Amino acid sequence: MATRRLGVGETLGALNAALGPGGPVWIKETRTRHLRSRDFLAPHRALQARFDDGQVPEHLLHGLACVQGPGVAPVLRCAPTPAGLSLQLQRSAVFERVLSAVAAYATPASPASLGQRVLLHCPALRSSPCALRLSQLRTVLVADHLARALRAHGVCVRLVPAVRDPHMLTFLQQLRVDWPAASERASSHTLRSHALEELTSANDGRTLSPGILGRLCLKELVEEQGRTAGYDPNLDNCLVTEDLLSVLAELQEALWHWPEDSHPGLAGASDTGTGGCLVVHVVSCEEEFQQQKLDLLWQKLVDKAPLRQKHLICGPVKVAGAPGTLMTAPEYYEFRHAQVCKASALKHGGDLAQDPAWTEIFGVLSVATIKFEMLSTAPQSQLFLALADSSISTKGTKSGTFVMYNCARLATLFESYKCSMEQGLYPTFPPVSSLDFSLLHDEYPPLSGSAEPDSSAGLHSPGAPHCCTHRDDMQVPGTAQHGFQLLLQPGTHPGGASTTPLWSDVRPPAASESCA
Structure with a gap:
């Protein structure tokens, strides 16, 4: 049997391959009421598109029940049901495999996204703390959380803007947000020259206020590139200012000059610049329109501006029962x-x-x-x-x-338990091979329903369900340990153990792609 750690992605791949050529049909079950009887499901409609009347040939059913491979969880049974093809794993074997190699599951797997680069831009950090609205605070916390999640998956992340306001830096430290600082602005001389060339015919010699260079038409750019989808239909002209060019200059500088020690996978890389880099703007809904203008202005003034730009728009923050959205x-x-x-x-x-x-x-x-x-x-x-x-x-x-x-x-409580362990007040944990994992019943559904991350590559939709750990370096298992107590006690064990999410004791949620 393979000793590689189990993975949801590997198991899904093996199950889809066992059904022969065609698109994927298997899904991982996540609903607790269904997890009591199945771990994976091939929906009936998906099977109808693959087989006549949705009937899976007998030899394929036999192959599914015997599927094996590196990282593939052992299968207990596979049978047709009204909902489709239902498959259940050998759960006691899964527990044993995991607890026999805890270190392997606690260590993040080699990230598939090693070497990928993301420029994470949070415009709200250009203001002062006293001007930071609740909706903007939300974007700061989302950006910080996203940066941590991407780095955990091997992505090289650069944060923009570098904060210059000392009061903002102090506030970020108070929030436990790790963000870079800078003392100088990036030079916008080159961008200013390009902007003046574009604006020569547009200003018609009119006198403009200090700090304002003129207006640029952006609608033509959108129509020329055929990228109207996703942009506000009211986008037309953009007022080009010195401050706006300063923002673009900082983005351009960060995009073209990545720190040499930012990621080991980038050492000696020859494609630094816009190639292979994704720019993500994390903005509030109030800032969305202006950010779209900035996106298009970047395209207008810089020939090699990144085409891969995504906008993560955070919704408004309201105070329930009171007009308190003006709170800073x-x-x-x-x-x-x-x-x-x-x-x-x-x-x-x-x-x-x-x-x-x-x-x-x-x-x-x-x-x-x-x-x-x-x-x-x-x-x-x-x-x-x-x-x-x-x-x-x-x-x-x-x-x-x-x-x-x-x-x-x-x-x-955990710290107290750790100290007691060091003092020898608790017995040594028995060998994993001596434990009877078939005694664990109710522990399994919450385990597989909440502990497995999305195995698909790339940035995920913010609305998709993902495991989030909001406190660094702190994994909180279930409060009830009755199932473990039954498991470790000698003699006859009554049924109906607790609903302890066992996996959280075994494997941190940040570890990638596991299978239960």
Whole structure:
């Protein structure tokens, strides 16, 4: 049997190949109620397009039940059902394979995107913190999260703009956002010359205000390149200013001059520049129109401007029950920080905020709460924030404060357990070969439904379901460990174990493509 770690992509590939030539028909089951009886499904409609009346030949069914290969999970059974062809894995064997090679699953696989480059642009960071709206704060947190996710998959990411405002740098550090800083602006002399050439015939000798160079027609560019899809139909003229050229100059500089140590896969690469680089603009819905103008202006003024530009548009942020969208990002942080302190006071009594030992903890919890709220909704969707005093409760299940406060409690429990292990207060974990994984029943559905990342390559749609870890270096397993306790106890084991998501104890969500 293959010893390579199991993968969803490898298993899907083997199942599709076992059905013969044609497009893919198998999907990974993700719904909990169906995971109790199947792990993969070939829908009936997909089978009808491949076979007469959707009937799969008997020899192919036999081949599916015996499918094997590197990274392919062992199959228990494959049978026709009203929904289509249903396949279930040998779940006890999957548990054993994973727990027998925990280190392999905890280590990220060699990323398929090694050497790819992404220029991540967040225009909101050109403002000062006091002018940063909640919708712009959302774009900053989305951009930071996206950068971390891409880097985890081996993508070389460069962040733009480099922040010059010292107050913005301080605020980003407060938010635990890692963003580059710069003291000087990129030179826009070349772009200015190109712009003046284009504007010569358009200005008709009129006197313009300081800092304004003139107007350029962008609609012609869109029509010439046939790329009207996706652009606002009202795009027409663009007011070219010195500030706009400065933004383009910084983007162009970042695109053409990647740091030599930015990624080992780029060492000595000869295609630095626009080739093979994707530019992603993360903007709020209020900034979308202006960003489209900037995109087209770049195409207009620079012959080798990147054609691969994507706009990640974040929806508006509203305050539920109040017209509070004018609250600035620093005010929002201070508001949530005060709520976290108040929640702790309600829970433990006393004013812990005055204790220096708790200062860092409250800061981390406040940031984690904000990130949870901002990132738990798909970026394109409108986000509603609850700022009422009732939202600070640590007993509800919907607020970021509740989730992060209890994550901190779990982290304390784990640290206590680790110290107890070091002191020898717990017995040594038995050999994996001595465990009976067939005793685990209810643990499997939440495991396979929530722990497997999308195995497809490239940037994914922000609306697609992806595993997100909002606190760095912290993996939180399920709170109930009853299933493990049954597994480790000698003698007869009753059925009906807990719903512990076992995989989170075995493998971090950031590891790529696994199969359960």
